[in-house]
Amino acid sequence: MEYIIICLAALLGSGLTLFSGFGLGTLLVPVFGLFFPIEIAIILTAIVHFLNNLFKLFLLGKSANLNVVLRFGIPAILFAFLGAYILSLLTDMQPLMDYQMGNHIFEIMPIKLTIGILLLFFSLFEVVPSLANIQFDKKYLPLGGILSGFFGGLSGNQGALRAAFLIRANLSKQSFIATGVVIACLVDISRLTIYSKEIINHSDHFDYTLLTLATLSxxxxxxxxxxxxxxxxxxxxxxxxxxxxxxxxxxxxxxII
Structure with missing residues (x-):
């Protein structure tokens, strides 16, 4: 049963999130988490996510905007490391509040609350008519990379902030997706570098058949x-x-996430 559920989630998630540029990892972690300890689920998701990004790079990479990749991607990677380092110093960070729904207890964390507010702010550029035609000047791309990388390193939710900036960067649909894929691959490489020790330590617990089928899906x-x-x-x-x-x-x- 786990094979069907995980492969179906990977199939549908990959297809749907190709357009948005984010969301596959958010979907796969809880699905893998149904059948594996959370630390294994995170690693398996990271592997599938990276291999899938490489495949998307093969499909779309030629449409990437190299200038945007460099100006956005390099600050994103550098500040992702900074965000991850600061997170290691905030291991005792307390939630602002918690609440219960059914049998589940949810915690509202300061970092995720901040990112959520930022994402709602960027969403206004589409839902408010007077802001709909505004494009981000290319000079602000490094700032977008800094925000995306830093908060991504703190929380792991880098893709949404990346998409929020790139969608307003006056790129074609192919270039928007391809540029996001290239940056995502670079971020995945840095993330897997950090995970490498854990991957080696937990490699005996991986279901390689399931991992292969999920990646193919x-x-x-x-x-x-x-x-x-x-x-x-x-x-x-x-x-x-x-x-x-x-x-x-x-x-x-x-x-909730």
Missing amino acids: AFIGAYFGNKLLEKVTIKTIQNLVTVMLILFAILLIMG
Whole structure:
């Protein structure tokens, strides 16, 4: 049963999140977590996420905007390390509050609350008519990388902030997705470098058949998502990103993810 659930989540998640540029990891961690300890679930998700990004790079990489990759991606990677380091110093950080729904207790953490508010702010650029046509000047790309990397290192939720900036960077739909994929690959490499010791320590507990099938399922989802890309407009992608940003922000603020 776990094979079907995990592979289906990887297939659908990869296809749907191809357009938004974020969300696959958020979806896969709790699904893997149904069948594995959370530390194993995080590592397995990181591996599938990275391999799937490499496949998307093969499909779309030629459309990436190198200038945006350099100006956004390099600050993102550097500040991701800084954010991760600061997180290691904040291991005793306390939640602002907690609450219970059913049998689950959810905690509202300061970092995730901050990111949620930032994402809601960026969502205003799509839902408020007077802001809808505003584009971020290229000079602000390093700032976007700094924010994305730093808060991503603190919480692991880097993709949403990256998408919030790139969707307003006046890129074509192919370039928006491809540029995000290249940056995501660079971030995944840095993240897997940090995880490398844990990967080695837990390698005996991996189900390699399941890992392979989940990765292949993600490939299939990305392949068909890429085929569908030809039929959608940049406005459709902007609307999808906005909806996902708002949903993602609400779930962060509520402490659900």
